[in-house]
Amino acid sequence: MVGLVNAEPPENPGEYKNVLIFLETRQGKLAKPGLEMISVGSAIAHKVNEELIGIVMGNKIENLVQEAGEHGCDRVIGLKSKDLEDFRTIPYSVNLSELIAEFKPNILLIPATRNGRDLASRIAVRSKTGVTADCTELDIDPAERILQARRPTYGESTLAEILCKRHRPQMATARPGIFSVPERDPRRKFVSEIRKTTIKKEFLKKEIVGFKPRSTLDLTSAKIIVSGGLGLGKPNGFKLLEELAGEIGASIGASRPTVDMGWIERDHQVGQTGQSVRPDIYIACGISGKAQHIMGMRLSKNIVSINTDAGAELNSISDYIINEDLYKVIPELVQAIKRRKSGENKPAETPA
Amino acid sequence: MTLEIVVMIKQVPDSQEVVIDPVTFTLNRSAARNVINPADENAIEAALRIKDREKDVHITVITMGPPFAESALLDAMARGVDDAILVSDRAFAGADTYPTGLTLAATITKMGKFDIIFAGEESTDSSTGHVGPGVAEFLGIEQASYTSNTWIEDGFVYAERELEDGIETVRMKPPCLITVLTNSNIPRNPTLRMKIDSFRKGIKTWSLADIELKPEWVGLKGSPTVVKSMRTINEKKREGKKFKAGEMDKFVEELVSKGILKL
Numbered sequence: 001m002v003g004l005v006n007a008e009p010p011e012n013p014g015e016y017k018n019v020l021i022f023l024e025t026r027q028g029k030l031a032k033p034g035l036e037m038i039s040v041g042s043a044i045a046h047k048v049n050e051e052l053i054g055i056v057m058g059n060k061i062e063n064l065v066q067e068a069g070e071h072g073c074d075r076v077i078g079l080k081s082k083d084l085e086d087f088r089t090i091p092y093s094v095n096l097s098e099l100i101a102e103f104k105p106n107i108l109l110i111p112a113t114r115n116g117r118d119l120a121s122r123i124a125v126r127s128k129t130g131v132t133a134d135c136t137e138l139d140i141d142p143a144e145r146i147l148q149a150r151r152p153t154y155g156e157s158t159l160a161e162i163l164c165k166r167h168r169p170q171m172a173t174a175r176p177g178i179f180s181v182p183e184r185d186p187r188r189k190f191v192s193e194i195r196k197t198t199i200k201k202e203f204l205k206k207e208i209v210g211f212k213p214r215s216t217l218d219l220t221s222a223k224i225i226v227s228g229g230l231g232l233g234k235p236n237g238f239k240l241l242e243e244l245a246g247e248i249g250a251s252i253g254a255s256r257p258t259v260d261m262g263w264i265e266r267d268h269q270v271g272q273t274g275q276s277v278r279p280d281i282y283i284a285c286g287i288s289g290k291a292q293h294i295m296g297m298r299l300s301k302n303i304v305s306i307n308t309d310a311g312a313e314l315n316s317i318s319d320y321i322i323n324e325d326l327y328k329v330i331p332e333l334v335q336a337i338k339r340r341k342s343g344e345n346k347p348a349e350t351p352a
Numbered sequence: 353m354t355l356e357i358v359v360m361i362k363q364v365p366d367s368q369e370v371v372i373d374p375v376t377f378t379l380n381r382s383a384a385r386n387v388i389n390p391a392d393e394n395a396i397e398a399a400l401r402i403k404d405r406e407k408d409v410h411i412t413v414i415t416m417g418p419p420f421a422e423s424a425l426l427d428a429m430a431r432g433v434d435d436a437i438l439v440s441d442r443a444f445a446g447a448d449t450y451p452t453g454l455t456l457a458a459t460i461t462k463m464g465k466f467d468i469i470f471a472g473e474e475s476t477d478s479s480t481g482h483v484g485p486g487v488a489e490f491l492g493i494e495q496a497s498y499t500s501n502t503w504i505e506d507g508f509v510y511a512e513r514e515l516e517d518g519i520e521t522v523r524m525k526p527p528c529l530i531t532v533l534t535n536s537n538i539p540r541n542p543t544l545r546m547k548i549d550s551f552r553k554g555i556k557t558w559s560l561a562d563i564e565l566k567p568e569w570v571g572l573k574g575s576p577t578v579v580k581s582m583r584t585i586n587e588k589k590r591e592g593k594k595f596k597a598g599e600m601d602k603f604v605e606e607l608v609s610k611g612i613l614k615l
Contacts, residue, residue: 121483131480
């Protein structure tokens with residue numbers, strides 16, 4: 001507990017060196033959003049000839065430490081305790097804070113997942129520093145070693161660059177699905193250390209008394225997404241989308257309202273509070289295009305909007321617009337695809 | 353003994369009325385009314401549901417904001433919240449998440465005893481989700497973020513956290529802080545009777561002096577981060593080419609010939 005005190009900059013920020021990243025685990029495995037911190041973290045660290053230090057916490061972490069190193073951390077610190085097996089705010093924040101005090105990193109990156117944001121909020125206060133949430137671009141000014149943390153704001157219309165000039169570490173959380181996971185290479189050289197630790201009882205007052213896993217769908221690497229919104233009108237509207245998706249090998253996406261109404265599982269949700277996707281083609285069916293949805297799909301290479309509402313906001317960012325009832329359009333589209341596949345619909349050769 | 357609940361809320365421009373300008377791709381919020389941040393409405397509802405079920409519950413709603421944020425507090429009282437405090441001072445302007453959390457934590461400390469603090473998962477206008485957990489750190493208490501359900505049983509607070517890979521149920525002793533997911537419940541409407549009562553009762557307004565923080569600790573001066581620049585994100589030019597339902601063969605051909613769709 002820091003008490004009611006202000007954010008205090010250190011006397012000598014120049015002492016703070018290297019980039020620390022938090023490698024989130026889920027059910028005993030390194031989660032993808034944490035591994036994504038390796039590519040962006042090492043680019044920043046190496047630009048100023050510093051190290052990328054990965055932090056792994058958990059119980060059985062030997063393989064995870066190895067994996068983090070093979071993906072590109074220069075140094076990996078594993079904190080091992082049975083009380084760190086599952087993420088819990090206080091034991092994780094207390095231990096990460098101790099590592100920050102020891103390593104004095106210039107920069108700390110944490111994935112902007114739910115547990116990542118939960119942790120980052122508390123670490124920023126404990127470390128009396130600033131944190132920029134949900135960044136999509138991260139770079140460093142090599143002269144001053146100031147982190148340039150950029151995040152979309154005002155419904156993705158604007159990219160704000162936010163600096164934390166005097167306080168250390170300079171913290172940011174990074175939006176999942178934006179940065180890539182570097183290839184794993186068993187020949188990569190790195191330094192690692194596993195430390196056994198014990199957690200004080202007073203930090204373990206919150207107990208996890210249940211966990212219901214659910215299927216997880218990774219839409220961030222999907223090439224084709226067929227996505228549904230409230231315009232489907234009913235839960236089994238997604239059945240029709242599945243038919244189309246089956247024909248073209250697409251994954252199913254969804255707008256937040258359809259998820260909130262229980263029409264489809266949450267792991268299909270695209271948008272600010274769901275997954276950020278950038279497929280080759282995004283087919284939006286009955287999606288009006290609230291800012292929160294557009295934020296998660298506007299980087300798609302091609303966008304198709306099927307919607308009866310000609311004024312749907314999504315149309316303004318679409319490459320193709322089909323302004324008719326999706327229950328009429330999609331069966332026609334499925335038939336057209338089938339015909340094209342079977343060669344019935346091969347047009348006459350046209351000169352290139 | 354009374355169970356003291358605090359709900360932290362924020363007034364934001366109504367995102368239903370904020371539209372994206374199709375030409376400049378910027379948000380036009382000039383027309384938008386100010387409302388309670390959507391997730392905070394769910395936080396108020398989560399607190400009221402505890403009050404519905406348990407005996408002797410007292411709820412105070414607090415916000416840091418300009419004087420006109422009073423309307424958000426009165427709205428909360430008209431739904432069944434007992435008391436409201438507006439923490440308002442010119443010194444608070446321009447605060448990032450650190451001094452915002454500090455200001456709210458100082459307000460709660462000044463209020464005295466508390467058992468559960470509720471907040472929305474994040475605000476629609478800044479979307480960081482950092483203020484709620486930050487307050488828990490300032491106060492040194494347990495927290496459960498991103499919850500869809502909270503209840504009290506045998507003196508413990510239970511909460512269901514919706515994570516990317518599943519739903520986690522946690523158990524804590526108060527005092528603790530809970531952040532509530534948008535749309536995790538259906539917020540009740542204010543009633544006319546309670547609207548009248550809330551106007552009669554009124555809210556309390558506290559300034560910087562009341563919460564005993566130094567002026568340089570709050571607002572812009574107390575913020576570790578600065579916004580260096582803003583640039584418009586360059587939108588890819590999108591043609592918006594139109595097809596009819598009866599032209600699906602032509603449409604498929606277009607996608608295939610351009611290499612967008614491989615069959």
